[in-house]
Amino acid sequence: MSFNCLLAKSPSDPEHPAAGETLVGHVRHTLETAVALLDGWGERYLRTMGLPEAHEALLRRAVLTAVAAHDMGKAARLFQNLLRRTFHGPMPLPHEVISLLIVLQQPQLERWLFCGEDPLLRPAVLWAVGGHHLRFDGGTAQDRPAQTARMTVHTGHPDFQDLLALVQRYLKLPDPPALPDLHLRLGDVEDLLRSWLFEQHRIARKFSELDRRLIALVKGLLIAADLVASTIPRQGLNPAEWAAQAQRRVLEPADLAPVIAQGLKGNPARPFQQAVAESPGRVTLVRAGCGTGKTTAAYLWAARHARGRKLFFAYPTTGTATQGYADYALPVEALQSVLVHSRAAADIAYLLRDRHEEETLGTGARTGAEERQRDEALSTWGVPLVVCTVDTVVGLVQNQRRALFGLPSLLQGAFVFDEIHLYDDRLFECLLRFITALPGAPVLLMTASLQPWRQALLEERLRAVGEKLAVVEGPAELERLPRYVLHQASVPDALSRVAEAVAKGQKVLWVVNTVERAMALAEDLSKQNLPVHLYHSRYEYRHRLKHHEALIQRFGRDCPGPAVAVTTQVAEVSLDVSADLLVTELAPPEALIQRLGRLNRFAALAGEGTGSAQPHPSVRSCLVVRVEAPAPYSAAQLEQATAWLAQVGLGRLVSQWDLARALEQVQGGRPPASITAEWLDGGPVSVPGAVREAGSTVSIIREEVADEARASRQEAILRTIPMLLGPVAKEIRGWDRIGPACVAPAGRVEYDERWGAKWAESRNRRAADPAN
Structure with missing residues (x-):
């Protein structure tokens, strides 16, 4: 089979592909975009990453060479058929791995690209090429159709020669080699790559921190230039011009x-x-x-x-x-x-x-x-x-x-x-x-x-x-301004104080550690005809937005009358409210400090801004309620909280400064976490790594609203609920998905717009329900 042209993107019209849909056209766009970025901001990139200006020529050569080679693998016959929809996959190898193999298996091409250059150039380029889609984990095997024991790559195609001629002009290289088509024996590929990776990891261990930063920068700029060259032409715009114009939009002195x-x-x-x-x-x-x-x-x-x-x-x-x-x-x-x-x-x-x-x-x-x-x-x-x-x-x-x-x-x-x-x-x-x-x-x-x-x-x-x-x-x-008095209290004592506060027209914030207890408490307070507002994370997002806004308005300075907000840990970071009374379950000191930040939040100096600022006498109470079970925290965390309360002192006037200093007294040092930063430490392997510690929740959409969720990404977000994974961990793999969310079968989630969501009762005992 022969092709009139080599494609890089699925064409809207296979007989008349747009320039950016062809291999040569896409690489030209990517080279132009990379040049625009390097011409305009290459020196800043080096300064930002602490690299010497002497590396500017090496950075340019490495980025442009990586751009030149990054999509060569799309010349594979199977990939061309895939783009023309005459082959429906899967590809036996990702195209970026094929690009890598083209360079490694064509000695004359490798010598042409790298001859006489800095020894850092070769790994910088090849690691960027193999990793520019962030899926090169060192493994190569994929589901391999039986008919693809061999793979032909059309490196002898006239378009591929045009690609090399384009690269020659940008990199000022001698005349490119004339290449025949490459025939890869897939049975040999894994051994070849395994051997290559072993050698590359050996090389990586010798690199300095500055070397690793330069290599990471090359890969990142290739990915960014490829992104712009792949998306902006679809909007009828020149990608290099768009990139330069976009990057020139920075803060001016008057903007802020x-x-x-x-x-x-x-x-x-x-x-x-x-x-x-x-x-x-x-x-x-x-x-x-x-x-x-x-x-x-x-x-x-x-x-x-x-x-x-x-x-x-x-x-x-x-x-x-x-x-x-x-x-x-x-x-x-x-x-x-x-x-x-x-x-x-x-x-x-x-x-x-x-x-x-x-x-x-x-x-x-x-x-x-x-x-x-x-x-x-x-x-x-x-x-x-x-x-x-x-x-x-x-x-x-x-x-x-x-x-x-x-x-x-x-x-x-x-x-x-x-x-x-x-x-x-x-x-x-x-x-x-x-x-x-x-x-x-x-x-x-x-x-x-x-x-x-x-x-x-x-x-x-x-x-x-x-x-x-x-x-x-x-x-x-302000830090030393007395704001709080902390007391320990039982639940009955707290209920009594809440009733008194409501009678006085005050705002009350009650923070509990689990969604389950928050829902039960809110229902109990509602039965007592108290003005309760429940707020936690286990709502459909559209309802959570409404609850958040309603609670903020109810606690606003211009909204008179009492209110009782029952919340979970969401209060610690997303509620800009000021309560007159705080009731909180015992929690780690950092969490308690955050919760106290919602009590008497706007206490300030009387007369501030007039030149006669004096301490304001307003002080508010916080009631700390002990819990029978520590979940979602550990017993050690709550022991530390008890020690912190003792250090702060119960029954006395305290300030934010007192809270922070007490924290310093009870917290010892911890060994630093050991992580691999994939961008800097991954070497030839290129995969995404975790930024946060693993959580215990899963995003779900109820089947009852799944049709609406499928209408658009925004509608899906609005109907998503974060739920505890444990109770459904053994059944969730069989559920349908809408984007990243799992579709919970009808009846599996009990849901009420006011109270929120919980798993329907099942044979499995429900796990402890940490708030999200």
């Missing part, structure tokens, strides 16, 4: 002025906020409690340190990211910004539901996680402000697609990481690797109270690369 003015509300910046803004450190840690103006201080910092860069404001959860976007970025219409996380499409539609802008939102169905991640990543290219979850940023060190697809923007970035005390150990270690792998990027870290061992580890990692951590403490007059 409206955001800052909105945060200051007509007041001058506090000395604490000025200290944050003027911090001289490349990495600055801000330790300040609730109500101190940390977020506004962060934007003041960004106005100085992110000028001429793209600003990434990273939050620990989707909920906090959306809230931060809604409170600061969205109201400033003149500021180009984007919200990026897994639920962003649904959240933005909800935020804009009363505005005409909703008409511009893309709500069509998407096909697969990778396409969604491509769309999300491309949205970060052309805006100066990205509000996102931390995964969007530090996922880079673990080969997460969304981060790698947006690498050129990240390499131009300045970064704010909020509430870093909420990171699990693995996520915190990924943060440290990110900070040290990009030593030219300004970083601001914010926390109410960072665990002492984590601050020590952060300082140690920075010292190892010759840097010092700058620390800015919160304003003493």
Whole structure:
């Protein structure tokens, strides 16, 4: 079989493919895009990653050579048939592995590409080529049809020779070799690759940290250029011009002025906020409690340190990211910004539901996680402000697609990481690797109270690369302001105090540790005719959004009258409310501090901003209720919580400063988590790694609403519920799927819009139900 032309993409018209659908056309687009990125920002990329400017020529040669070779494997006869829909797979080998084999099995081609160059060039190029789809795990075997014992690759095709001629012009190489078609014996491939990988791992062990960074940079830029060249031509645009224009959109001096003015509300910046803004450190840690103006201080910092860069404001959860976007970025219409996380499409539609802008939102169905991640990543290219979850940023060190697809923007970035005390150990270690792998990027870290061992580890990692951590403490007059009195209480005592508070027209927040107990408590309080609002994570997302908004409004300063919110751990990070009475089950100290941040949240200095600030006498009570079983926490965590309460002191006036200092007294050091950062440490192997520790929940959609969920990705998000995996772990593999969510059979989930979801009773005893 012969082909008139070699394709790189499935053509809309097989007889007349568009230029970008052909192999030569796609590689030309990718080369042009890579050149645009390197010409405009190559020096910055090197500075950001702490690489010497002398590596600029090597970086350019490696990236362009990787681009030249990355899709050569698509010249395989089977792949050409696949693109023409005359073969329906599976491919016996991924096309990127075939690309690798073409170079390894054609000595004259390998000599032509690499002759006389830096010894780092060959592994940088070949590892990028084999790994540019992030699925090269060192294994090669796939389901192999019997008729494909041999594979023909059309390296002798005129289009392949045209491809080599194109590469010659870009790399200024001598005349390319004339190649015959390549015939691969698939039975020999595994041994060949196994031997090659063994040798590459041996080589990788000799590389320095700077070598590994350069190799990672080459792979990342290949992936980014390939993304743009694959997607932008479909919109009728020139990919290189689009990439350059998008990357030029950075923060200008005046861009953040409206955001800052909105945060200051007509007041001058506090000395604490000025200290944050003027911090001289490349990495600055801000330790300040609730109500101190940390977020506004962060934007003041960004106005100085992110000028001429793209600003990434990273939050620990989707909920906090959306809230931060809604409170600061969205109201400033003149500021180009984007919200990026897994639920962003649904959240933005909800935020804009009363505005005409909703008409511009893309709500069509998407096909697969990778396409969604491509769309999300491309949205970060052309805006100066990205509000996102931390995964969007530090996922880079673990080969997460969304981060790698947006690498050129990240390499131009300045970064704010909020509430870093909420990171699990693995996520915190990924943060440290990110900070040290990009030593030219300004970083601001914010926390109410960072665990002492984590601050020590952060300082140690920075010292190892010759840097010092700058620390800015919160304003003493607010940090030491008496806000709370803590008491231990039984459930009956707490119920009595709640009734009293409601009678006085006060707002009550009751936080429990499991969804199951929260639902039972809310039903009991409702039967007592108390104004109860239940809020946890186990709702369909559309109903969770409504519950969140209703609770925020009910606790608003302009909404008089009593309210009782019964919540789970979701209150710790996503509820910007201020209660008059807090009731909480015993939990780890960090969780209790977060919960206390929702009590008397807006206590401040009387007369602040008038020049006569004095301590405000307002103090509120927190009742701590012991639990019979520690789940979802460990007994050791609750023992530490008891010790922390003793250190804080019950029955006395305490401040946020007291809470943080008590935490330092009871927390010992922990050994640092040991992780492999796949982007930096993977060597020739290229697969995504985990950013967070494994969870115990699964996303489900009830079969009763599955038809609506299938209408579009946004509709699927709105009907998704995070549920505990344990009770259905043995049956879930047989369930249908809608995107990443499993479809629970009809009747398997008991659901009520007010109370939420729970698994229907089954023969299996329900496992402990940690809140999500």
